[in-house]
Amino acid sequence: MLDCWNDTPTRAAIEGFVASVTSEGPDFIDPTERIATFDNDGTLWSEKPIPIQLDFTLRRMAEMAEADPGLRSRQPWKAAYEGDLRWMGEAMVKHYRGDDADLGLLLEAVPKTIADFTVDDYHREVTAFFEEANHPTLNRPYRTCGFEPMVGLLRYLEQNGFTNYIASGGDRDFMRPVAGHIYGIPPERIIGSSQTIEYQETESGTDVLYKSEMEFFDDGPAKPPRIWSRIGRRPILAGGNSNGDIPMLRFANAPGRAALRLLVLHDDAEREFDYTAGAEDALARAKDRGWTVISIRDDWSSVFADAGDA
Amino acid sequence: MLDCWNDTPTRAAIEGFVASVTSEGPDFIDPTERIATFDNDGTLWSEKPIPIQLDFTLRRMAEMAEADPGLRSRQPWKAAYEGDLRWMGEAMVKHYRGDDADLGLLLEAVPKTIADFTVDDYHREVTAFFEEANHPTLNRPYRTCGFEPMVGLLRYLEQNGFTNYIASGGDRDFMRPVAGHIYGIPPERIIGSSQTIEYQETESGTDVLYKSEMEFFDDGPAKPPRIWSRIGRRPILAGGNSNGDIPMLRFANAPGRAALRLLVLHDDAEREFDYTAGAEDALARAKDRGWTVISIRDDWSSVFADAGDA
Numbered sequence: 001m002l003d004c005w006n007d008t009p010t011r012a013a014i015e016g017f018v019a020s021v022t023s024e025g026p027d028f029i030d031p032t033e034r035i036a037t038f039d040n041d042g043t044l045w046s047e048k049p050i051p052i053q054l055d056f057t058l059r060r061m062a063e064m065a066e067a068d069p070g071l072r073s074r075q076p077w078k079a080a081y082e083g084d085l086r087w088m089g090e091a092m093v094k095h096y097r098g099d100d101a102d103l104g105l106l107l108e109a110v111p112k113t114i115a116d117f118t119v120d121d122y123h124r125e126v127t128a129f130f131e132e133a134n135h136p137t138l139n140r141p142y143r144t145c146g147f148e149p150m151v152g153l154l155r156y157l158e159q160n161g162f163t164n165y166i167a168s169g170g171d172r173d174f175m176r177p178v179a180g181h182i183y184g185i186p187p188e189r190i191i192g193s194s195q196t197i198e199y200q201e202t203e204s205g206t207d208v209l210y211k212s213e214m215e216f217f218d219d220g221p222a223k224p225p226r227i228w229s230r231i232g233r234r235p236i237l238a239g240g241n242s243n244g245d246i247p248m249l250r251f252a253n254a255p256g257r258a259a260l261r262l263l264v265l266h267d268d269a270e271r272e273f274d275y276t277a278g279a280e281d282a283l284a285r286a287k288d289r290g291w292t293v294i295s296i297r298d299d300w301s302s303v304f305a306d307a308g309d310a
Numbered sequence: 311m312l313d314c315w316n317d318t319p320t321r322a323a324i325e326g327f328v329a330s331v332t333s334e335g336p337d338f339i340d341p342t343e344r345i346a347t348f349d350n351d352g353t354l355w356s357e358k359p360i361p362i363q364l365d366f367t368l369r370r371m372a373e374m375a376e377a378d379p380g381l382r383s384r385q386p387w388k389a390a391y392e393g394d395l396r397w398m399g400e401a402m403v404k405h406y407r408g409d410d411a412d413l414g415l416l417l418e419a420v421p422k423t424i425a426d427f428t429v430d431d432y433h434r435e436v437t438a439f440f441e442e443a444n445h446p447t448l449n450r451p452y453r454t455c456g457f458e459p460m461v462g463l464l465r466y467l468e469q470n471g472f473t474n475y476i477a478s479g480g481d482r483d484f485m486r487p488v489a490g491h492i493y494g495i496p497p498e499r500i501i502g503s504s505q506t507i508e509y510q511e512t513e514s515g516t517d518v519l520y521k522s523e524m525e526f527f528d529d530g531p532a533k534p535p536r537i538w539s540r541i542g543r544r545p546i547l548a549g550g551n552s553n554g555d556i557p558m559l560r561f562a563n564a565p566g567r568a569a570l571r572l573l574v575l576h577d578d579a580e581r582e583f584d585y586t587a588g589a590e591d592a593l594a595r596a597k598d599r600g601w602t603v604i605s606i607r608d609d610w611s612s613v614f615a616d617a618g619d620a
């Protein structure tokens with residue numbers, strides 16, 4: 001059962017695909033090969049007005065600029081210190097359109113916000129953030145901003161022998177502390193961007209710490225190699241929502257094997273957001289290639305779980 | 311049941327640890343946290359006279375030197391072309407003693423042997439190698455050179471709710487095609503060294519190809535960050551056999567939690583090999599810290615499965 005999905009052609013496409021790969025016949029795929037990979041920001045949880053991780057990072061940057069006035073005139077600390085979310089949101093849109101100038105400034109600054117944290121420190125900070133931080137316009141805690149129908153889809157896939165992974169441009173270790181609670185996906189199945197991490201021996205034991213540089217930026221053409229590196233198999237089902245997901249969606253195509261590509265279309269200003277910026281190429285390709293477009297407005301009977309359920 | 315283990319203190323230590331973390335009490339550990347990581351070369355399969363992967367690579371290098379005479383005077387192609395295994399074996403021993411000069415030549419050359427292969431090409435070549443290649447002195451196919459008692463240990467751990475991973479200095483994608491058959495460990499749980507891989511779109515679809523450079527060399531202090539990157543948890547049980555495994559063994563120590571460290575001692579010239587070169591520091595540390603040393607001679611009732619069983 002696909003919880004919270006309306007009875008639409010989209011739902012029928014998902015159920016038809018799952019039936020075909022799980023039933024005896026020409027499209028049958030062994031359970032070990034039933035790998036599903038999902039983008040996170042805008043696919044499994046809301047990414048507007050800014051990605052959730054960026055809110056966490058902005059708070060860290062504002063703290064840094066509070067402590068060091070020299071940072072207050074430099075982007076992205078300036079935007080963080082002044083609460084200028086617009087600059088941040090546009091950096092992502094520009095990226096998806098091929099202009100990485102502002103994203104470059106961000107990517108250079110972001111690693112500095114957790115440099116020298118141990119992986120345990122960061123885990124603790126992220127956990128604390130999700131315990132209290134609220135979405136700025138949806139009026140609900142961030143930890144309840146996952147899409148209920150997508151969580152229903154994850155459970156449905158599991159019931160049909162699939163193994164679900166997240167393959168996101170977001171930071172791997174930012175998702176890990178909450179992905180179990182929100183999506184039921186454990187840390188070993190979170191693929192994402194990461195800073196370089198380093199082993200250190202201490203008096204009392206051992207630590208792994210973040211360095212002040214990126215090791216992976218897991219978006220666009222980096223997604224298939226990161227998926228291969230982690231899983232060693234191609235997905236047979238992939239879900240995304242933006243141009244950065246096109247290579248992952250294309251990669252879900254081992255020769256001679258069925259595949260399902262899902263693209264979430266944000267067309268519901270009333271219940272979530274309405275935008276296609278940064279998804280134009282993906283939507284055009286979906287139309288050309290018969291990828292399945294999920295309309296939030298038409299296909300989902302609810303978008304979020306009740307905030308009270310968290 | 312630990313198949314093929316004699317009734318020794320080593321076996322009692324393993325059974326005692328597993329009982330303590332799986333029984334209600336102060337040492338109980340949730341199944342999701344029962345992560346075991348094992349080195350491969352010399353820990354799960356034989357690594358003498360040279361690591362199995364090196365035999366595969368030498369065959370590729372000999373082919374390259376056959377085609378290009380200029381390579382025949384350059385190491386490591388010279389050694390490969392002349393069948394000089396000694397040079398290769400010593401490069402590894404020197405590495406474990408801290409001298410990386412020869413290993414540097416090797417590491418520079420190794421990626422060239424599969425550069426521009428797709429991941430599917432390499433998978434096919436490795437699979438073909440294991441179908442036919444024999445160990446040079448043990449008189450058995452390489453695919454039967456896994457240690458039967460270690461396979462028994464993997465099964466025993468699984469039966470007790472553990473999840474087993476390989477974390478090896480060996481090449482990740484060299485192990486993946488055979489680790490399922492030999493150890494029952496699937497590709498997504500193989501952590502290892504790797505060349506950089508790159509996404510490519512083709513007429514007919516998509517590929518992931520190897521570049522001519524290393525992305526990871528997963529040994530020594532690189533093992534804990536690679537384990538964190540892949541699993542997002544510390545192991546509670548780690549097994550190795552050489553100095554390069556010390557950081558991984560040390561990393562199996564979340565504060566306040568029980569841990570078991572296993573070190574395989576090769577002391578059985580009759581049934582396998584007898585050597586401590588490259589393991590001196592690990593053995594000294596095992597003695598100091600009470601890590602559990604596995605004596606092949608004393609602890610194992612058999613070393614390999616019958617070759618006929620393969």
